Amino acid sequence: MNASRPLFPTAPGVANALALLAGSILLSGCAGNPFAESKIDPASPVAGEVARLSRSDGKFPTFASIPKAPTDIRPLAQYGQDASAILAAGAALERATAPGTWTLDGTDDFATKARRDAGPQIEPPKPGDAEAFARELRERATPPPRR
Numbered sequence: 001m002n003a004s005r006p007l008f009p010t011a012p013g014v015a016n017a018l019a020l021l022a023g024s025i026l027l028s029g030c031a032g033n034p035f036a037e038s039k040i041d042p043a044s045p046v047a048g049e050v051a052r053l054s055r056s057d058g059k060f061p062t063f064a065s066i067p068k069a070p071t072d073i074r075p076l077a078q079y080g081q082d083a084s085a086i087l088a089a090g091a092a093l094e095r096a097t098a099p100g101t102w103t104l105d106g107t108d109d110f111a112t113k114a115r116r117d118a119g120p121q122i123e124p125p126k127p128g129d130a131e132a133f134a135r136e137l138r139e140r141a142t143p144p145p146r147r
Contacts, residue, residue: 040054
């Protein structure tokens, strides 16, 4: 049986050449320094400072100026151990509070103490109390003076 040929045959050399061409096109924009020959607007309020800073040779940092690693921090392995301890504590909390691990037995003592701490129970209002209160307020009210 004859195997079907692919519609677009590729040669390894063609793919490498295309990748090399694309890379060189992308990197060609980085070949020059566009700021080296740029003009400074003399009317700009910072023109003098820009000209002075762009032409002065400043100190550049070196690898020796990188500070040493701090010594007063915990070791790297301790972070993982602390994370494991936190995960273990969380799992223990979930096990301790899972459904079926606790009940609400003995709530009568709690309710009795809460009622005692709340003080005497106030009677609910009677249906006619609101109307009598409103009538009393209307009788006591004095209308504003007429102008």
